[in-house]
Amino acid sequence: MAVVTMKQLLDSGTHFGHQTRRWNPKMKRFIFTDRNGIYIIDLQQTLTFIDRAYEFVKETVAHGGTVLFVGTKKQAQESVAAEATRVGMPYVNQRWLGGMLTNFSTVHKRLQRLKELEAMEQTGGFEGRTKKEILGLTREKNKLERSLGGIRDMAKVPSAVWVVDTNKEHIAVGEARKLGIPVIAILDTNCDPDEVDYPIPGNDDAIRSAALLTKVIASAVAEGLQARAGLGRGDGKPEAETAEPLPEWEQELLAGAAPPDGPAAAESTTEAS
Numbered sequence: 001m002a003v004v005t006m007k008q009l010l011d012s013g014t015h016f017g018h019q020t021r022r023w024n025p026k027m028k029r030f031i032f033t034d035r036n037g038i039y040i041i042d043l044q045q046t047l048t049f050i051d052r053a054y055e056f057v058k059e060t061v062a063h064g065g066t067v068l069f070v071g072t073k074k075q076a077q078e079s080v081a082a083e084a085t086r087v088g089m090p091y092v093n094q095r096w097l098g099g100m101l102t103n104f105s106t107v108h109k110r111l112q113r114l115k116e117l118e119a120m121e122q123t124g125g126f127e128g129r130t131k132k133e134i135l136g137l138t139r140e141k142n143k144l145e146r147s148l149g150g151i152r153d154m155a156k157v158p159s160a161v162w163v164v165d166t167n168k169e170h171i172a173v174g175e176a177r178k179l180g181i182p183v184i185a186i187l188d189t190n191c192d193p194d195e196v197d198y199p200i201p202g203n204d205d206a207i208r209s210a211a212l213l214t215k216v217i218a219s220a221v222a223e224g225l226q227a228r229a230g231l232g233r234g235d236g237k238p239e240a241e242t243a244e245p246l247p248e249w250e251q252e253l254l255a256g257a258a259p260p261d262g263p264a265a266a267e268s269t270t271e272a273s
Contacts, residue, residue, distance in 0.1 A: 003054050004216055006043055012208035015041045017189030027189045030201040039189045046201045050213075053184050053198040054220040057160065060182075061224025065159030067184075067217070068151070070172050071210065072096055076164040079211035081150065083218035087225065090158065091150040092172070101175040104157050110144060111152055117141040160184060162217045165204040166191050186213055 009015065017023070017031065017039030032042040057067060069091035071080035077093040084091035092100065100107055117137060120126060126134045161176045163169050163185035173195050176183050184198040185191075186209075193199050203209040 002047075003050055003219075004047070004212065006047065008212060009043050009046060009202070009209075012203075012212045013206040014046060014202040014209040014212065015043050016203050016206065016209075017041050018205075023189045024192055026193050027187065027191060027201075030187065030193070031189060041189065041201050041203070049198070049200045050216060053200055054216060056182070056198050057162075057184065057217055057220035058224040058227065060159050061221050062227035064228065065224075066090065066154070067221055068092070068154070068158035068161045069214065069217070070096065070161055070169050071164035071214070073165055073168050073205075075205060075207045076210045076214070079207075079214045080164065083211075083214045084150065087218045087221040089218070089221055090152075090154040093150060094146055096169060096172050097147055098171055099175075100151070100172070101157050101179055101181065107148070107151075108155075111148055111154075114141065114144040114148060114152060117144070157181065162214070163196075164210050164214065166195055184217065186210065 015032070017027075020034050020037050020039055023039060030042055030045055032040045034040060061067065067089050069080045069084040069089055071077060071091075071093055072095060080091050080093045097107070117140060120137070121141065126137060129137075157179060158181060160182045161172065161184070163173060163183060166173050166183075166185050166187070167190065173183055173185070177195065182197040183195065185196045185200065186202045186204040187193055187196060187199040188202065188204040191204075200213055202213060
């Protein structure tokens, strides 16, 4: 069964890029055409790159690796947290703190502090303290939970990083590259493909697109975990849908044919974040 279908990608708006005046020329090879000033991404290539990224993530996890999910933009926060939690992987969906990877020893100390404060709260360690002290400790705990809660169980730097929007998460991408950690990411038409090891050309601004592709990566993690446990191939992949008739221009995209001139069937929902 396919990891994901062309129909699912079309339905989620994965093919819509940015406006033609806002693009990175390095992305030219991933662009199918443009309609009404919006670039249309070549989903045939997207499917190929999804398979490649899926296999890499699956094998990485099967051999004991971990994948850090990163998506702090509003459109990605919910899906990043939900999918990473579903497969027991760390995630960052609030602000990325500089040094989360390159200075992980310090971050690890802050994680230990978070667990210490939580234990104090649960075992009555706050008792006997003044209201001011309790308030200060509670605020410290909440701040740490907000910024580091998603990586609380990450004992070492991850084996790979999944990123939604490499432009917004440029600090995370830079840290991963500095440490030689493979980066898997959605590449919108304004991104730099040279920064990513396992690119997936697609819309990183639409909620449904970010959610679908994040689910694909999480499903690869799930299959890797099953392989690690010796359970064999699982059914964690998004369920493929039966093909339905498509508008003419989307049929052209599906076939990879050169499109005739004409109005777009829909406009991109992507804008700069």
